[in-house]
Amino acid sequence: RKLARAIADMGFHELRRQLDYKTALRGGRVVVADRWYPSSKLCSYCGYKLDTMVLGTRQWSCPGCSTLHDRDVNAAINLKKVAVSSTVAACGGEGAGPARERRVKPAPMKQESNSRQL
Template identity: 65%
Template sequence: LALATLSTGDTMTGPKAHTAVLKRLRRLSRSLSRKQKGSSNRNKAKAKLARLHARIANIRQDALHKLTSDLTRRFHTIGIEDLNVRGMMANRHLARSIADMSFHEFRRQLAYKADQRGGQVVVADRWFPSSKMCSVCGSVQKVMPLSTRQWICPDCGVHHDRDVNAARNLAHYAVSSTVSACGEEGAGSGRKTGVKPASVKQEISTEPV
């Protein structure tokens, strides 16, 4: 499971800090459960477990800050998908990996850093068919299970990687939304861009500075 996929085809892996130390985390949790309540050894075990949790949080935050800083530095307009994280967490095969990604924190950091740099984050509605729409001809497939990672458009015959295709659709969505907003607001001051977007499947679509 990738944290984000750019429309350029680049994949951004998440820190996976929890997964990396899962065995140690389980061992310390078992050790704590065996200690007598109120004992000095239990307090030591609790402190050791707390330090590991703090380390996991710090690793995750550090990785997310580096990634979001890089993306907002490189791209002006970033388009992402409003994922149904709660629904995704209901899948027992994906729940731990999704929780380890910190999608909400990733989105939060993107938003405020883009704002600080004069950029913007465009969020596509969760019902936007980013994965099911062909980024070449625009046809939308009725059904596409999560297990389908590669597919061929029956209308134009183009082979798609699911995430890259979705990211490209988000790139188109971000550009069209930005153009519409500019048309409504009229000519005014602000940062102007005349460059193509890249996009991420979280997804992120990004427009280079």
């Protein structure tokens, strides 16, 4: 069981490494939500947080505002809010949010000389 988890984690590690690298090449950045951020069980409309939610629950109704949520769509909306809240605001101030930013330098590339030999 531990071996299977290690193999699965390695796959995600490589995906994350590539995502960081490719994003940095294009001048972007990757925002990483905390591993335990409750993206699925946090109402994206009113902010109500469910205490528990089993993995098999695909839809749920918020007790706070009665909004019906699809689990995955709600999580995507919440994660988008995390990413937006951690970006620089239009007036120049830093946003605040439950995420950490990872800056990555692109790998150095070997440069060819411009001199021609005649």
